[in-house]
Amino acid sequence: MPHELSGKLRAGRHSYxxxxxxxxxxxxxxxxxxxxxxxxxxxxxxxxxPDEMDFAAVLQPPNTAHWFGTDQLGxxxxxxxxxxxxxxxxxxxxxxxISCIGGIxxxxxxxxxPRALRQILVRILDILLAFPDLLLALLAIAVLxxxxxxxxxxxxxxxxxxxxxxxxxxxxQVKLSGYVEHAVALGESPLRIILRHIIPNTTRPxxxxxxxxxxxxxxxxxxxxxxxxxxxxxxxEWGALLADGRNFLDTAPWVSLLPASVIALSxxxxxxxxxxxxxxxxxxxx
Numbered sequence: 001m002p003h004e005l006s007g008k009l010r011a012g013r014h015s016y017x018x019x020x021x022x023x024x025x026x027x028x029x030x031x032x033x034x035x036x037x038x039x040x041x042x043x044x045x046x047x048x049x050p051d052e053m054d055f056a057a058v059l060q061p062p063n064t065a066h067w068f069g070t071d072q073l074g075x076x077x078x079x080x081x082x083x084x085x086x087x088x089x090x091x092x093x094x095x096x097x098i099s100c101i102g103g104i105x106x107x108x109x110x111x112x113x114p115r116a117l118r119q120i121l122v123r124i125l126d127i128l129l130a131f132p133d134l135l136l137a138l139l140a141i142a143v144l145x146x147x148x149x150x151x152x153x154x155x156x157x158x159x160x161x162x163x164x165x166x167x168x169x170x171x172x173q174v175k176l177s178g179y180v181e182h183a184v185a186l187g188e189s190p191l192r193i194i195l196r197h198i199i200p201n202t203t204r205p206x207x208x209x210x211x212x213x214x215x216x217x218x219x220x221x222x223x224x225x226x227x228x229x230x231x232x233x234x235x236x237e238w239g240a241l242l243a244d245g246r247n248f249l250d251t252a253p254w255v256s257l258l259p260a261s262v263i264a265l266s267x268x269x270x271x272x273x274x275x276x277x278x279x280x281x282x283x284x285x286x
Contacts, residue, residue, distance in 0.1 A: 024272065028269035029273060031269035035089065035269075038085040038086075042083045045078070049079065050075065059248065061254060069254040072252075078258065081236075088222065088237055088266075089218065092214045095217040095220075095221070096213045096214045096217050098153065098159075098160070099155075099159030100163055103159075104203070106160060107165065111172050122168075125164055128161035129165060140157050152221075158220075208278045209274075211273060215269075215270035218266060225243060226240075226243045241256075
């Protein structure tokens with residue numbers, strides 16, 4: 001009997017434990033906090049400037065002075081990765097913001113426009129969704145040209161279709177809800193109904209998807225830079241840093257090891273946190 005009682009008490013404590021305190025939430029959140037510190041306060045992590053060259057310390061392995069070694073120009077690899085956080089996360093967040101805004105506009109139009117226009121927009125979305133986002137970003141880069149700003153725009157434009165599809169499905173559900181029908185019965189204008197009732201009630205799931213989308217955008221930006229189509233050297237950006245070390249994998253693997261590890265860890269942490277938020281939202285934890 002005492003064992004059964006203690007088991008019930010433990011189960012009760014577990015059932016009332018906040019989902020925000022679960023390891024699946026805290027660990028990725030901690031990693032993201034470290035990234036944000038690197039974004040706003042990079043000097044806290046390393047005393048070396050990202051572009052400071054020391055030709056007497058070319059391709060040095062990790063040591064006490066350079067924790068993750070140096071590259072082919074004697075630059076501290078750790079410092080370049082830390083300072084590259086700013087550009088990589090800026091591209092990820094900026095591209096996701098463009099995708100969200102474009103998706104809200106296009107998805108709402110595809111759900112509420114006149115029938116003929118609605119059918120055209122839906123067909124366009126179907127065509128765009130048939131192509132991977134990275135391929136669409138490559139096409140946009142071919143038109144816009146390389147560079148950090150164009151990379152941000154290309155990734156943002158490539159992601160619009162995915163967000164538009166979600167927004168369209170949400171709008172179609174919301175416009176049949178009771179409060180929208182009530183607003184129509186009260187004689188509110190269509191624009192007011194869209195701005196006050198429909199769009200605010202369709203953005204909640206979009207925010208969760210956007211959190212996951214930031215990780216995908218960071219990965220796409222790194223892939224474009226690695227292919228030589230994104231941020232141009234010598235700018236410190238994770239994909240460009242990864243590309244810098246590919247010619248030294250046999251002799252100096254540390255040049256690429258840290259950027260690759262940070263890209264993977266960042267994308268995993270952002271995606272896990274987004275999935276965790278999605279689960280908490282589904283259970284009514286927000």
